[in-house]
Amino acid sequence: MKELAEQELKILEAQHPTRFQLLKLELKAFIQLFDEEEQQQSFERKQQQQQQFHLSILTQESSSRKRERMKVEREEGKTKRGRRRRAEEGRSGAIQKAEACLRKIEALKSLFRSSNG
DSSP states (O other), rough: OOHHHHHHHHHHHHOOSSSOOHHHHHHHHHHHHHHHHHHHHHHHHHHHHHHHHHHHHHHHHHHHHHHHHHHHHHHHHHOOOOHHHHHHHHHHHHHHHHHHHHHHHHHHHHHHHHHHO
8 A cells, every 4th residue: 555655656746746736745644654654563563572572581480490499309309299299388389379470470560661661
C-alpha cells in the first residue's frame, strides 16, 4: 500500500508539478503514517524480544538453582524426590518457593518499568 502511494506521488509530481498540491500533501502524510507504523512495530518487536530474553534468563537461573540443589542433595546422600522431598521440606520449602516467585515477579516488574520509562 505504501509503495502504491509512493508511485502515485511520483507520477503526480512528474506529470503535474504545479497542480494537485493538496493531494500530494495527503499522499505524503499517508506515506509518513506508514513509516511511523513500521517504526512502532519494529520498536515493539525489539521490546518483545528483550522481554523474552530476560524471561529465558530467569528460567535458566531457576533451572540452574534446581540442578545445583539436586547435586548438593546427592552429595549429602539425600535421594528423595518429588512429592516426598517437598512434603518433608514442609512449610519452609513452600516459603522458599514463594520468595523465589516474588523475586521473579519483581524482576519482571522492573523490566516492564525500565522498558516503559
